[in-house]
Structure formats: structure tokens, C-alpha cells
Amino acid sequence: xxxxxxxPPHHYLNDGYGVKSWLLTRDHxxxxxxxxxxxxxxxxxxGAFAVLMRLELATPVGDLVTDDTYNKLFTMHGVMxxxxxxxxxxxxxxxxxxxxxxxxxxxxxxPKLNLASWYIYVVGGxxxxxxxxxxxxxxxxxxxAPFSTVSSTTQVIPTAVGIxxxxxxxxxxxxxxxxxxHRMRAxxxxxxxxxxxxxxxxxxxxxxxxxxxVIAITVLLVGAERxxxxxxxxxxxxxxxxxFQHLFWFYSHPxxxxxxxxxxxxxxxxxxxxxxxxxxxxxxxxxxxxxIAVLGFLVWGHHMFVAGESxxxxxxxxxxxxxxxxxxxxxxxxxxATMYRGSVSWQTPMLYAYGFIGLFTIGGLTGLFVAALGVxxxxxxxxFVVAHFHYIMVGGTIMGYLGGLHYWWxxxxxxxxxxxxxxxxxGVIFIGFNLTFFPQFVLGYLGMPRRYHAYPPEFQVLNVxxxxxxxxxxxxxxxxxxxxxxSLRYGRLASSNPWGAVGLEWTTTSPPPTENFAETPTxxxxxxxxxxxPAEGQVA
Amino acid sequence: xPDGHGAIAHHPxxxxxxxxxxxxxxxxxxxxxxxxxxxxxFFGGMFLxxxxxxxMYPAAFAAASHEMIxxxxxxxxxxxxxxxxxxxxxxxxxxxxxxxxxVLFLVATMALGTVFLGVKAFxxxxxxxxxxxxxxxxxxxxxxxxxxxxxxxxxxxMMTGLHALHMIIGLGVMTVxxxxxxxxxxxxxYYTPIEVSxxxxxxxxxxxxxxxxxxxxxxxxxxx
Numbered sequence: 149x150x151x152x153x154x155x156p157p158h159h160y161l162n163d164g165y166g167v168k169s170w171l172l173t174r175d176h177x178x179x180x181x182x183x184x185x186x187x188x189x190x191x192x193x194x195g196a197f198a199v200l201m202r203l204e205l206a207t208p209v210g211d212l213v214t215d216d217t218y219n220k221l222f223t224m225h226g227v228m229x230x231x232x233x234x235x236x237x238x239x240x241x242x243x244x245x246x247x248x249x250x251x252x253x254x255x256x257x258x259p260k261l262n263l264a265s266w267y268i269y270v271v272g273g274x275x276x277x278x279x280x281x282x283x284x285x286x287x288x289x290x291x292x293a294p295f296s297t298v299s300s301t302t303q304v305i306p307t308a309v310g311i312x313x314x315x316x317x318x319x320x321x322x323x324x325x326x327x328x329x330h331r332m333r334a335x336x337x338x339x340x341x342x343x344x345x346x347x348x349x350x351x352x353x354x355x356x357x358x359x360x361x362v363i364a365i366t367v368l369l370v371g372a373e374r375x376x377x378x379x380x381x382x383x384x385x386x387x388x389x390x391x392f393q394h395l396f397w398f399y400s401h402p403x404x405x406x407x408x409x410x411x412x413x414x415x416x417x418x419x420x421x422x423x424x425x426x427x428x429x430x431x432x433x434x435x436x437x438x439x440i441a442v443l444g445f446l447v448w449g450h451h452m453f454v455a456g457e458s459x460x461x462x463x464x465x466x467x468x469x470x471x472x473x474x475x476x477x478x479x480x481x482x483x484x485a486t487m488y489r490g491s492v493s494w495q496t497p498m499l500y501a502y503g504f505i506g507l508f509t510i511g512g513l514t515g516l517f518v519a520a521l522g523v524x525x526x527x528x529x530x531x532f533v534v535a536h537f538h539y540i541m542v543g544g545t546i547m548g549y550l551g552g553l554h555y556w557w558x559x560x561x562x563x564x565x566x567x568x569x570x571x572x573x574x575g576v577i578f579i580g581f582n583l584t585f586f587p588q589f590v591l592g593y594l595g596m597p598r599r600y601h602a603y604p605p606e607f608q609v610l611n612v613x614x615x616x617x618x619x620x621x622x623x624x625x626x627x628x629x630x631x632x633x634x635s636l637r638y639g640r641l642a643s644s645n646p647w648g649a650v651g652l653e654w655t656t657t658s659p660p661p662t663e664n665f666a667e668t669p670t671x672x673x674x675x676x677x678x679x680x681x682p683a684e685g686q687v688a
Numbered sequence: 689x690p691d692g693h694g695a696i697a698h699h700p701x702x703x704x705x706x707x708x709x710x711x712x713x714x715x716x717x718x719x720x721x722x723x724x725x726x727x728x729x730f731f732g733g734m735f736l737x738x739x740x741x742x743x744m745y746p747a748a749f750a751a752a753s754h755e756m757i758x759x760x761x762x763x764x765x766x767x768x769x770x771x772x773x774x775x776x777x778x779x780x781x782x783x784x785x786x787x788x789x790x791v792l793f794l795v796a797t798m799a800l801g802t803v804f805l806g807v808k809a810f811x812x813x814x815x816x817x818x819x820x821x822x823x824x825x826x827x828x829x830x831x832x833x834x835x836x837x838x839x840x841x842x843x844x845x846m847m848t849g850l851h852a853l854h855m856i857i858g859l860g861v862m863t864v865x866x867x868x869x870x871x872x873x874x875x876x877x878y879y880t881p882i883e884v885s886x887x888x889x890x891x892x893x894x895x896x897x898x899x900x901x902x903x904x905x906x907x908x909x910x911x912x
Contacts, residue, residue, distance in 0.1 A: 378842035
């Protein structure tokens with residue numbers, strides 16, 4: 149490798165050491181690490197609830213926890229994972245670290261606001277943790293009225309407050325990215341020279357800015373209805389509970405794309421670097437991100453096919469849901485076409501990319517099953533739906549997140565991790581994931597409903613398989629935690645460009661200096677220019 | 689880009705991540721517009737609820753709307769529109785380097801905002817004492833509409849309450865602007881904070897322009 153520059157004397161990690169230098173930092177890279185620590189914490193809390201659920205479901209009778217406790221387990225699992233891990237994970241960790249570097253800027257447009265976003269996230273998280281300690285919530289992460297507004301006696305308000313507050317963290321991060329991408333690009337960095345990760349981050353930010361305020365007002369209305377006995381969703385005074393579902397899914401369906409679009413952006417980077425080729429059909433992949441963001445706002449009604457929606461609405465929402473498959477498939481086909489005749493790598497980041505493409509395809513195609521009206525009536529509220537969205541959220545988002553974390557880890561930390569262990573854990577995660585969730589497709593199709601702590605004995609074999617898979621998956625998630633931490637101290641030093649990849653982030657040192665570049669770069673090459681890129685020469 | 693702007697490039701208000709004040713201003717303005725779009729969707733959720741329930745229960749909404757204190761709402765509308773004028777004049781004063789007028793108009797804007805909140809508080813007090821706050825103590829004169837009128841008043845308190853909260857935040861922002869103006873931080877080269885806060889103030893004003901007819905006026909004539 150031509151790049152021999154190892155750890156530079158001054159970089160963002162040794163620019164101040166005290167607690168204050170971290171908690172009051174305005175450096176987007178340090179804020180990314182603050183997020184990394186906090187989303188990892190919430191991931192393992194959310195994961196602990198999943199462990200308890202899978203333990204309970206190993207036997208058909210409810211023997212480990214009561215039904216009420218089980219209701220709280222799946223609620224807290226959903227709330228923690230969706231609002232405090234999946235939504236912030238890639239944008240707030242990898243996005244924060246990479247957006248300014250990838251466009252050749254010194255920082256985001258609003259560094260103080262960026263730090264404020266992290267504090268807002270933490271305060272929202274503390275409310276939710278309080279709700280957990282004070283007894284938990286049992287409404288499901290969907291908070292359907294009137295159960296959440298009238299009947300439930302659990303900690304709905306602290307959780308709602310936590311979600312409300314955390315929402316502003318997403319909004320402000322999205323706003324920061326939009327302004328940064330519009331106004332802070334280095335000379336020569338045109339829109340169509342940007343890495344595809346930025347296109348998908350941009351699309352995600354649009355959803356954050358347009359969708360998140362709607363969930364904010366929705367949970368606020370639920371809170372107000374509980375506190376003051378307002379009647380927005382209360383049938384006793386003429387309110388309509390289904391209206392709550394409309395408001396909730398108007399955000400929460402696009403939220404699925406908040407989770408998966410950034411992962412798609414990561415995969416585009418990994419595939420280009422792993423095949424040493426430009427991503428096939430760059431503009432199509434870029435516009436597919438925007439198309440997914442736009443279409444994502446038009447399909448929320450498919451969550452209410454069995455909630456008394458009119459046949460005509462249901463038909464339209466069904467057709468629109470099918471349309472989302474087109475830009476999603478464009479991406480999958482283009483990544484595959486990129487690999488065609490590429491010099492395909494088998495290093496860890498690429499393993500995650502392969503995993504993502506396969507699992508996302510299964511998750512996406514089963515999405516078409518549930519978008520079809522007839523099939524949906526059969527599988528609504530069964531494990532089929534649970535399996536479907538876990539293929540997207542875990543198989544898609546977490547695979548993308550881990551792949552990206554491995555790919556940029558040398559840049560973030562300046563160290564290399566243990567490649568064999570990393571490959572091993574990628575394999576363990578892939579096997580564990582499929583063993584956990586594939587049986588759930590079958591269970592759901594056979595009619596096992598979700599959100600129950602007990603089930604008929606004939607479902608036990610598949611449930612035991614799923615629980616066994618979950619324990620393998622758990623090991624797979626703990627491994628990277630261990631060897632990545634280990635690498636911080638004992639890993640070999642990374643060069644500026646350990647993958648021999650192109651992109652501005654690989655032209656600066658590992659780890660980068662606080663101001664990212666010694667001088668503002670001028671971009672004269674196209675994205676993923678593996679034929680004539682100056683990247684190799686520049687860093688030597 | 690980094691060089692060549694001479695004195696402006698080294699302006700004390702220039703943040704380290706920007707090349708020049710022009711870029712900084714563009715970023716701040718775009719950021720505020722993006723935030724206002726977020727705000728539109730935030731209020732949009734309540735406007736949706738209002739539209740749905742108004743079309744479901746037009747008679748009850750007309751009856752409940754009849755209970756609003758129209759003169760107070762009208763007065764507040766005038767007060768708020770005038771405050772938007774003084775806000776716009778404050779931006780103009782900042783552009784033309786007239787610090788005395790800038791301070792004067794900012795104070796006028798804040799005073800009008802406070803009057804608005806005072807009138808609103810009077811209205812809330814009246815509605816509380818007439819038992820129009822939804823919940824167990826709710827009372828509505830016309831029995832036929834007693835239930836659905838609760839939805840109207842739920843929406844009324846939620847929408848105007850959140851609007852009032854935005855006004856209070858606006859007053860806080862204006863306090864900072866006043867402090868910056870008195871300290872001489874606002875100059876014709878750098879008046880971005882005033883302009884961006886002005887955008888926010890106008891937005892809060894516009895929300896009221898929609899709330900006033902929806903809550904106070906529409907359907908009044910249908911009822912008594």
C-alpha cells in the first residue's frame with residue numbers, strides 16, 4: 149500500500165483529554181463518538197429485553213414472566229431499539245463523523261446545535277430509562293389509543309416525553325445535515341460527485357425534518373389526553389382512535405426509511421470499495437434514495453388494512469406500497485451489477501454488504517406479501533410481520549451499521565481490528581440472524597400471533613430454533629464490542645487509506661485532525677473514480 | 689474561497705467552520721427555513737385533527753366556536769400583525785445601521801408579544817371559570833353538543849397553548865436579540881441573528897392568522 153502515513157502527531161482524539169474536552173466539544177467527530185457510546189448502551193438494553201422474550205418463548209407455557217411483564221418487555225424492546233438505536237445509529241454516529249469529511253468541510257454547519265442534539269438525545273433517553281425503572285410501559289411501541297390514553301396504568305407519559313424530546317435530536321441532526329450538504333461542500337464537490345452515502349443521508353434528513361414533528365405532536369396529544377382528559381382520540385366524546393393510527397404511521401412508516409436509507413448509503417460505499425469500481429448507475433442509486441423518501445410518506449395506510457379502512461383507500465395504499473419496491477430494487481440490482489466483473493473483496497466490511505443485500509432482499513420481498521391486501525389480512529399481527537420488519541431493521545440496518553463501523557473504524561480510531569475475529573463474528577451474526585427470524589416467517593404463516601407470552605405446543609420446535617438463533621446472534625453482537633474495544637489499545641496502527649479506497653475521508657490522516665484537512669481540498673474527480681483517482685498518490 | 693474577502697473574512701462573528709460571512713448567513717437562513725418546515729408539520733398534525741372533527745361535527749363546532757370571545761381574538765390578531773410590522777422594521781433598522789431604532793422596534797415587538805399573551809391569559813381565565821376545560825369538570829350549555837364540544841375545546845387549548853408556548857420562546861429569542869443589539873453585536877455586515885429570529889416571529893404570527901378564523905370565526909353565523 150502506497151499510504152505509509154501512520155498516526156499523525158495531532159489528531160482529533162488527542163486534541164484535549166479531560167471530560168470537559170468531550171462533553172463540551174463541538175467537533176463533529178467527537179460528537180459522533182459520544183453518540184456511538186450512547187446508542188451502543190441503548191442497543192444492549194434493548195437487546196436484553198429481546199433475550200428475556202426469547203427465553204420466555206422457548207416453552208409454550210408462560211413460565212418465566214407473567215403476561216403483563218411480557219407486554220412490557222416487547223414494548224421496551226421496541227421503544228429502545230427503534231427510537232434510541234435504529235433511528236439515530238447510522239446518521240448520528242457514521243453520518244456525524246463522515247458528512248463534513250466526505251464533502252471536504254471543517255465541520256457541520258451548526259456545531260453547537262450538533263452538540264445540543266446529543267444532549268437532547270440523552271435527556272430523552274433518561275426519561276425513557278426512568279419510565280423503565282419506574283415500572284415500564286405495556287402499550288407496545290405503537291401506543292395505540294384508546295389503550296394508551298385511557299386504559300393502560302403504566303408509565304406512558306414519561307416514555308412519551310422521552311420520545312418527544314429525542315425526536316428533536318433527530319430533527320436537528322437532519323436539519324444540520326441538509327444545511328451542511330447544501331452550503332458547505334468544498335470547491336469542485338458537485339452534487340453528482342458526492343459519495344452515495346451523502347445522497348441517502350440527505351434523503352434521510354428530509355424524512356427527519358418532515359416526519360419527526362408529526363410523531364412529536366402525536367405523542368404530545370397522547371400525553372395531553374392522559375393528563376387533562378382531552379378527547380382527541382376518545383370515542384366516549386366522539387373522538388376517533390383510528391385517527392391516532394393515521395398520525396402515528398404518518399411518521400412511523402417513513403421512520404422505517406430513516407432506519408434503512410442510511411444503511412443503503414453505507415452499502416454503496418462498501419460495494420464500491422470492495423469491488424474497486426464505481427457504483428453502477430450512480431444517478432439511479434442517488435435518485436432512488438430520494439424516491440424512497442418521497443414514496444415512504446405515501447404508504448402509511450398499509451398499517452391499517454384491518455383497522456376499518458375503506459376498500460378504496462386500502463387499494464391505493466397497497467399500490468403505493470408496491471411502488472416502493474421499485475427504487476429499492478434499483479439499488480439492489482445496481483449493487484449486484486457493480487460486483488459483476490469487479491475484483492470482489494472478502495474482507496469484513498464486504499461480508500456485511502453481502503449479508504445486507506441478501507437479507508434486505510428477503511425483507512423487501514416479504515414486504516410485498518404484506519402490501520397485498522388479501523395476504524395481509526391473513527398475516528396481520530402475526531410473526532410473519534415480525535420476521536419481515538426484523539429482516540429490514542436488523543438484517544438491513546444493523547448489517548449496514550456494523551459494516552460501516554468496520555469499514556471506517558481505522559479512520560475513526562486510527563487502529564486496525566483483528567480481521568479473523570471480525571470475519572468470524574460477521575458469519576456468526578449472519579447465521580444467528582437467519583436462525584432467529586426465518587422460523588418466524590413460518591410461525592406467522594401458520595398463524596402464531598405476535599405479542600403473546602404463551603402459544604400452542606405445536607409451535608414449540610420453530611420457537612426453540614428461533615431462541616437458539618437469538619443466542620447465537622447475541623454472541624455475534626458481543627464479539628465486535630470486545631475486539632473493537634481491544635483494538636483501541638492493542639490494534640495495529642492504520643494508514644490513512646488501509647482499504648486503498650477513494651473518497652475524501654481517505655485522503656486525510658487516520659485519525660483525522662480536528663479541522664479534518666490541512667487545507668480545504670479541491671475536488672477534480674468523479675465519485676468512486678478508481679481509474680484515475682489521486683487518492684493513492686496524495687496520501688503517500 | 690477562504691481568502692480574498694479581506695476584512696469580512698476575519699469578522700469576529702465568523703464561525704470557524706465557515707469560509708466567509710456570506711456562507712454563514714446562507715447557512716443560518718436555510719437552517720431556519722428548514723426548521724420552520726418542521727414547525728409547519730408539527731402544527732399540521734393538529735390542523736389535520738381539526739379538519740377531520742370539524743367535518744364530522746360541524747354543528748357542535750359552530751356552537752362551541754360561538755363561546756369564543758371574538759373581540760379578544762380580533763384584538764390579538766391586530767396586536768400580532770402589528771408586531772410583525774415592528775419586527776420587519778427592526779430588520780430594516782439593522783440593515784441600515786440605525787441602532788437606536790433597532791432597539792426601539794425590538795422592544796415594541798416584545799411589548800406587543802406580551803400584550804398578546806396577556807389577552808390570551810384573560811381568555812383562558814374566562815374559559816376556565818365557564819368550565820370549558822375538557823375533562824370531568826367540563827360543562828357546556830347546550831346538552832346536545834356537550835360531548836363533541838369537548839373535542840373543540842381540547843383542540844382549542846392544545847392549538848392556542850402550543851402557539852402561546854411558541855410566543856414565549858419568541859420573547860426569549862427577542863430578549864437575546866435585544867441584548868446583542870445593545871452590546872453592538874449587530875452591524876449591517878452581520879445582522880443574520882435579527883433576520884433569522886424575524887423569520888421565526890413571522891411564522892408564529894402566521895400560525896395565529898390561521899388559528900383565529902378556524903377557532904373564532906368559521907360557523908359563528910350558523911349559530912344564534
